[in-house]
Amino acid sequence: MPLDVFLLVLAAALLHAIWNAMLKSGSGDRPGVIKGFCAVQVLLSLGLAPFVEFPAAACWPYLLGSIVISTAMWLLLNRAYQTSELSLVYPLARGSAPLVVALLSTTLLDESLSRPALIGVLLIGLGIISLALARGAAGLRDSRAAALALLMGGLIGAYSILDALGARLAGSAVSYIVWVQMLGSLLGFAAAYRLSPAPPKAAGARGLRAGILSGLIAYACSGIVLWAYTVAPIALVSALRETSIVFAVIIGVAVLKERLNLARLAAVVTTLIGTTILKVSR
Numbered sequence: 001m002p003l004d005v006f007l008l009v010l011a012a013a014l015l016h017a018i019w020n021a022m023l024k025s026g027s028g029d030r031p032g033v034i035k036g037f038c039a040v041q042v043l044l045s046l047g048l049a050p051f052v053e054f055p056a057a058a059c060w061p062y063l064l065g066s067i068v069i070s071t072a073m074w075l076l077l078n079r080a081y082q083t084s085e086l087s088l089v090y091p092l093a094r095g096s097a098p099l100v101v102a103l104l105s106t107t108l109l110d111e112s113l114s115r116p117a118l119i120g121v122l123l124i125g126l127g128i129i130s131l132a133l134a135r136g137a138a139g140l141r142d143s144r145a146a147a148l149a150l151l152m153g154g155l156i157g158a159y160s161i162l163d164a165l166g167a168r169l170a171g172s173a174v175s176y177i178v179w180v181q182m183l184g185s186l187l188g189f190a191a192a193y194r195l196s197p198a199p200p201k202a203a204g205a206r207g208l209r210a211g212i213l214s215g216l217i218a219y220a221c222s223g224i225v226l227w228a229y230t231v232a233p234i235a236l237v238s239a240l241r242e243t244s245i246v247f248a249v250i251i252g253v254a255v256l257k258e259r260l261n262l263a264r265l266a267a268v269v270t271t272l273i274g275t276t277i278l279k280v281s282r
Contacts, residue, residue: 015221017247019214036211038189045182055170062166066159067184073155092149095128098239100157105234116281121239123274130267164229
């Protein structure tokens with residue numbers, strides 16, 4: 001993977017961890033956060049749409065499939081964050097996703113990975129998942145949140161594959177980014193309104209502001225990753241993106257006051273070793 005792509009995807013990983021932490025911290029009015037998140041993405045896409053090409057017809061089945069699956073993931077994310085810590089839900093969901101992507105991209109899409117690259121992907125996935133297992137018995141008893149997180153991981157893997165194929169077929173990665181964000185956010189806003197149709201109160205206004213900021217951050221994050229799918233193997237981009245968990249651990253400990261122990265540190269080191277192998281592999 002070229003160094004510029006590597007560094008940009010790492011930057012996207014940091015952005016991803018930031019807006020997920022913002023979503024978790026807005027637990028008092030998460031539907032309000034999601035409404036603001038989706039509204040700003042729709043407005044930004046509408047502003048950009050006149051300046052980009054319309055996506056090629058071949059990409060639309062992938063684009064539409066992606067937004068349906070990603071909206072389902074959003075609904076599960078909202079449910080999972082109501083019942084557990086960021087440090088359980090986030091690692092299980094994000095850690096299982098690159099393993100799903102690697103399996104699908106190598107078996108169904110005829111993408112090949114070198115042995116070192118495959119080892120790097122596996123280490124990243126296992127290192128991330130082990131962050132959740134490092135919570136010990138208390139975390140393992142939270143079976144409902146764990147099951148939701150693993151299901152989310154499968155959905156993340158599925159829409160990652162669809163997005164990669166759609167962006168490659170769109171004729172322009174930028175046009176795909178604009179339209180998938182616009183339509184996906186419209187569907188996400190509708191789902192959030194279904195969850196909370198009442199007008200926001202004082203707490204809701206705070207959630208709305210948090211949603212607007214996180215929506216801007218997530219737009220940049222998604223744009224980088226979708227572009228990277230068009231210039232690098234899907235499995236490598238997906239795995240590298242999920243190193244966001246390293247940043248999420250730091251945010252969880254420093255901002256959300258979650259626990260840190262040696263097991264989590266070991267899991268982070270495993271993830272970083274996998275990232276290093278991914279960069280030096282050919």
